[in-house]
Amino acid sequence: MPAAISLTHHNYSRNWLNRQPVALVIYISLCAFVIYSSMYGFRKPYTVALYDKIFFLGISYKVCLVIAQVLGYMCSKFYGIKFIAGMQPGRRATYILLFVVIAWVSLLLFAIIPPPYNIICMFINGLPLGMVFGLVFGFLEGRRTTELMGAILATSFIFASGLAKTIGKWLILDFNFTDWWMPFAAGGIFIVPLFIGVWLLNQAPPPNANDVAHRTIRKPMTAFERKKFIRQFGFSLVPIIVAYAIFTIVRDFIEDFGNELWIETGYQNNASIFAKTNTIIALIALVIVAGFFLIKNNYKAFRLCHYLVMAGVIIAVAATIFFNAGAINPFTWMLLATTGLYLAYLPFNCIYFERMLSTYKIEGNVGFVMYIADAFGYLGTVAVLLIKEFIPIKYNWVNFFSFLFYAAGIVGVVLIIVSLSTHSKLYKNLCNKNQLS
Numbered sequence: 340m341p342a343a344i345s346l347t348h349h350n351y352s353r354n355w356l357n358r359q360p361v362a363l364v365i366y367i368s369l370c371a372f373v374i375y376s377s378m379y380g381f382r383k384p385y386t387v388a389l390y391d392k393i394f395f396l397g398i399s400y401k402v403c404l405v406i407a408q409v410l411g412y413m414c415s416k417f418y419g420i421k422f423i424a425g426m427q428p429g430r431r432a433t434y435i436l437l438f439v440v441i442a443w444v445s446l447l448l449f450a451i452i453p454p455p456y457n458i459i460c461m462f463i464n465g466l467p468l469g470m471v472f473g474l475v476f477g478f479l480e481g482r483r484t485t486e487l488m489g490a491i492l493a494t495s496f497i498f499a500s501g502l503a504k505t506i507g508k509w510l511i512l513d514f515n516f517t518d519w520w521m522p523f524a525a526g527g528i529f530i531v532p533l534f535i536g537v538w539l540l541n542q543a544p545p546p547n548a549n550d551v552a553h554r555t556i557r558k559p560m561t562a563f564e565r566k567k568f569i570r571q572f573g574f575s576l577v578p579i580i581v582a583y584a585i586f587t588i589v590r591d592f593i594e595d596f597g598n599e600l601w602i603e604t605g606y607q608n609n610a611s612i613f614a615k616t617n618t619i620i621a622l623i624a625l626v627i628v629a630g631f632f633l634i635k636n637n638y639k640a641f642r643l644c645h646y647l648v649m650a651g652v653i654i655a656v657a658a659t660i661f662f663n664a665g666a667i668n669p670f671t672w673m674l675l676a677t678t679g680l681y682l683a684y685l686p687f688n689c690i691y692f693e694r695m696l697s698t699y700k701i702e703g704n705v706g707f708v709m710y711i712a713d714a715f716g717y718l719g720t721v722a723v724l725l726i727k728e729f730i731p732i733k734y735n736w737v738n739f740f741s742f743l744f745y746a747a748g749i750v751g752v753v754l755i756i757v758s759l760s761t762h763s764k765l766y767k768n769l770c771n772k773n774q775l776s
Contacts, residue, residue, distance in 0.1 A: 364487055369491075370536050371536075371540060372492060375496070376498060376502065377532050378468060378529075379496075379529075380499075380528060381529065382465075383503040384506060385461075386596075388507070388521060389598075393454060404461045406725070411462040412466075413720075414465075419470055419713075421562075423474070423707065428545065432541040436533075436537055439468070439533055442468050443523070447523050448463075469717075473709065475540070479492060480704060481550055481554050481704075490625055490629035490631075497620045498618055501616065505614040506528060554697040557703070564703060565707060568703060572699070572765075574761070575758065578761070579754070580715050583713075585751055586747060587717065588723050589747045604669035624678065631690050640690065641691070641694040641698045644686050645755050648755050651679045654679030655675075655683070656744060656749070659672065676740075676744050692705045692709050695708070699775065700775060
């Protein structure tokens, strides 16, 4: 009887949400935002710790931890190309909870096991967390309002990172948690809202017939379907994957070493600086990215997405030029440059591949192609981390971040132009062959 009552309540909730489109958007968006924001509480708090005067194999210990976690995240993304692409919708919620619990246990072991042996714990932490985005986005994709909901989910990258690091620094400064125990304690603050968010999101109805008519049906992809997609679109994806990898590298360095930059520029005792800047950036990105929901034509939105990415990296480069010329202060520089970077980075997580599948009428899921891009993005992050440590170049953090913004801007614009041109020709050819009628 209790199971029957639960099933009846579940069906009633889905039917009611299907009749209330505005309520459905708000419901799914908030659940996804809470889940992914909470996930960051298990991933990012450790980055505000310094792990001072500890080295392993001649590398600073914090860099070792960052490399270990990113390696785990990268391996997760490569495996996720198959795992997320073939995921059955009914199993998403269970896997989200399982993966987060594994990540939290790894932080407990990180606190108990002494260095350098606890490096492996940070690798284990990254492995399950890399799957969470694809599982959460699976609840959102393939709807007429995907951009709107996806924009709210994607801005959690920015807001949650700042919140997680603010919580971490707060635990250190106000409660005297050690660098080792702080990450596990921070995870404890986020575990309850994450469980509630997952339970609620699992009540959401799937895309309806009208959604499918405007986009395409989203379903698990077989090995044959994945190979067919790569044969048809592999060449056109190359410039985008390279550009996204570059943006991922810059974004990860900001996330993992932003604390060092703020210390170098005089903000060492300001725990709120992360949440303050990231909240502003999140609100700006949310308004701009969510606006794509108003564009009904899939191809038009897909093309416009390229221009948004280019505009973002141009803003980042311009802000860096003004800062290095002494025209703006460090806070304004990082606020503008990071806003520009996220305007280039976020579209790939909620617009680009969603509209690409809809434009070309592909029956599959965003997770497959998103995880291809993510895998190479994190591979690039690992490579740059290792190059930075093993090639003896003298630099400070201001110069290092300036170089990253310049490189991302110049190379990124060129690659996006190539992608735009490639897809224009591809779309025209497919239309001429009546494959997109």
